[in-house]
Each structure stands twice: as structure tokens, then as C-alpha cells.
Amino acid sequence: SYELTQPPSVSVSPRQTASITCSGDQLGKKYVSWYQQKPGQSPVLVIYQNNRRPSGIPERFSGSNSGNTATLTISGTQAIDEADYYCQAWDSSTLFVFGAGTKVTVL
């Protein structure tokens, strides 16, 4: 079965840039989405189709996907961005596969 690997945690200072990676075999050939989940809340889509941002999601969230690695970048990180972030890959063979999640801490 297809697997996605994320770092368990990422720490970032306020107003700095946080980068969260997601690795998988030939991931660059698949669509990747990213979800933000805060404690006690449902996941919220922040990036889809590798680099598209849903309406209402701040411009500081961006995504890329190439080779075996997708990256979610949070520029000018704010305290409200502290959350768990999950990548998800999609294609006809993998369907919805999630990474294990990355806890982003804003120090």
C-alpha cells in the first residue's frame, strides 16, 4: 500500500517560515492536498491540487510538489497557525491516503 511520510513535528518562530514535507514514491505525479486540524476541530483544507488555495485561506499558505516530495510552506507564521497538518495524496490507485501528520509549534 502507498505510504506518505511526514516529520512528527516542526517548530517555528513567529513571523518566520515553516516548511512541512511529505514524501512518497513518485509523489510528484499525484495530486496532493494539505489539511490543518486544530485540537477538538475538524480538518480544514488549506491546499489542494498541489498548490491551489481554497477561498478564505490566507496567502501565507502555499504548496509545491515535485519528485518524491510535497511541501507545505507557511510564510510569516502566526500563533493561530499552530496545529496539526496532514498531507493527502490522491490518484486512481492510492485513493485518499494520508500522512501521519505534523504538529506545528509556534514558539
Added chain:
Amino acid sequence: EVHLVESGGGLVQPGGSLRLSCAASGFTFGTYWMHWVRQAPGKGLVWVSRLRGDGRYILYADSVKGRFTVSRDNAKNTLYLQMDSLRPEDTAVYYCVREDDWTGDYWGRGTLVTVSS
């Protein structure tokens, strides 16, 4: 505005059954693929099932195949998940998710299923 509201969760004994519902509003329900995704306490997201808008194409994760049945009633704008032969490892919050543009664009608030004796 899109709303997805799950219900039907609760405490059930191992080997028991439960039926979850997801009431959808704010969009043309019958034209969208829908998913169930679950999350065990303190754990990550796990995909469970996918169902086409007309209800004729269904996929399940291996972990629930043969035990769970997904269905929908487009006249009632409702998605269902019939869960049989429940196991302790099925304990989780179950989310109803709408699929659009190859992603899960809207998620419900979830309903908690606890399988325990």
C-alpha cells in the same frame, strides 16, 4: 453554505453494529462523490470509504471491507455508513467529507464511535 452534519455515533460492544448518518446541505448532494474518514483518539486521519454521486461506485479501505457498507439517499441528501462486526480498533471520530477537485473540500464535525465492553 455547505454543511455536513454527522450523527449516530455512540458506545457499542465488540461485535455490535451501528449506523452513521451524514446530513448534507448547501450543495447539490447527488452530484458529488462523498467519503468517510476516521480518526482514532490522538491519532491521524484514515480514509474509510468513497461513494459516487449515483451510489453505484463504492470503494472501501481493506480494514473495513466486508464489515462496513456505505450508501446514500440523494432524495434525503444523506450519506450513511452501516458498521457491523465492530472491533475495538474501530473506535474513532468518523467524518463525512465531500470530494471536489480531487480533494476533500468540506468536512463535517464528526461523530464519535466507541467500541468497548
